[in-house]
Amino acid sequence: MSITLEQKLSILSAAAKYDVSCSSSGSNRNTPEGGFGCGAKQGICHSFTEDGRCVSLLKILLSNNCRYDCAYCANRRSNDIPRATFKVCEVVDLTIGFYERNYIEGLFLSSGVILNPDYTMEALIRVAKTLRQEHRFGGYIHLKAIPGASAELVHEAALYADRMSVNVELPSQKSLLFLAPEKNYESVFRPMNFLAERKTEYLAAPKSSRYTPRFLPAGQSTQMIVGATPDSDLDILRLASGFYRKQRLKRVYYSGYIPINEDARLPVLTSQPPLLREHRLYQADWLMRFYGFQFHEIVDEKIPNLDSRFDPKLGWALRHPEFFPVDLETADYEAILRVPGIGVKSAKMIVQGRRFTAIREEHLKKLGVALNRARYFIRFRGSLRLMNQRAVNEAVWSRQGSLFEPAGLLT
């Protein structure tokens, strides 16, 4: 019995959806001469699914016919599920058909391990190469580097892709070996380091023409599953921080474990995905990337897990009363950025604007500062000096509402 393209698409997109990355940012690839499609530096969201996640790329597996047996994965060998494999031309046609209608920014292609890692990597490359060379496609391509694939193939893939990712999957080598016996940290770090080094070399070389994009312009990302193993937030953030510094990753994604398989090594099927913990990790990640925080300022050996009650920025502020109040008239940008309730945009406006005008409450309101939180931590002309430990404690413990952020926001 043959299976239709539509059926394949539904199997292989459902199989890919647990990879949370859907970002299309970081690449400014120009439209190829005689072709179509281009990058958009900020990334573009084309739709949102009912879970509120952005749809930016056509995110599919080339095949879910996987030889491996990772405990946490729906596609593992030991599961009895419908299997399918795309032909190269099918993926190419779908990508172009969707792209032309402006449904997507491009393609995110991953795959189960079909015969062996090299065979699988080659198939992914064929798709990307056909899009780039035959169709002169300039849209976004994110390819998964299959753990264990050879360096040459990983390198070739990076010539066509805007971004590549190798998923570290779990926050420690021990957890990975426990749940994914065919994988290990070596098979993750080798391609990651390799790509990071190549990218550094390419960046140093002169750019030849407007149509040759930089090597892997949108860099690398990775993902780890949160809540399937006993690893702490400290383990997770320490690892992530290393990825940002050493491998120069663009993004680390945290995926709250959703129980799909019955397995003694895993949380029971009825357990809830740890969405709040995942949310706090993203906030912490944000602090490391945009707010100048080090991971050990956010969690440490004494307090290895993020507080579920408030966001990590507020958590830091509450542990560091000596840092406050921050004087908005004189403090430097980095210090203003540490105030709960003040975000990157408003911090910049404050620093620029205070050269002309004394900062007052009405400015802060109009700049979008969450004054009900920020007020305990700042001083400005005409402000009440509310910042003392008692006021803060009161705000935190009795009038909790005002210090707590609306869901999903971090400033």
Place this chain on the structure above:
Amino acid sequence: MNFCFVYDGSFEGFLTAVFEAYRLKLPVRSFAAAARYSPNLFEEHYSIETSSEAADRVWKRIAEQGGEFIGKMIFASFLSELPDVERLIWEYLQKLFSEDGKTFALNPISAEAMPLIRITNSVRRERDRLHGFLRFQKLEEELFFAGIEPESHIIPLITPHFVRRFPQFSWIIWDINRKKGVFFDRKTVEEITIDRFHLPRFEDDFCKMWKSYHQSACIQERKNPLLQRQMLPRRYWAQLPEKN
């Protein structure tokens, strides 16, 4: 007596009105696009004839005093078509054209700048959204059509993106409520205005597959319709095949 300057609704027309306000030294209280203007007893209205020369001079002056950045802010906030936006821009421009206008332009938290920055940000957010939420239908080989219903007059801001991205076929982007659009013929962009426009709508195979893709990409365990509506506001749904 207060004066309301009535112009043709175009940006050029508005800049001409600004030029005239300076030239005539009249106490201008408001500006209104002819299509949106209703006369009232307490002001006298004055019709402006658009002059690209006059508009050009004002535009150059904006660039001189504020640079490209300020010019873009004024254009974007103008496109919001908010009822009061001309007055806000007018108040901003008076400061910008004053003696210490160059210094004024650097201050993002002046009483005149803050509302315009806010409006500009929301217009740009809609531009960024439509870069993603606009949907083309393939009418025939190499001819595509997209209907949009934006809050602001967003077409001038999104067109460059689509010209860059889809230079290989012809397309039309049509603002359904404003009855204005652009036609791109692989070389140039032309404005079109047609009063009665027959809106095509049909589903091809890709459209069907996109709808089912959109369904299967959702993780049921994480369903959060509230978040979806926040990110993908209802007013865009009518033009999205995956929402119909």
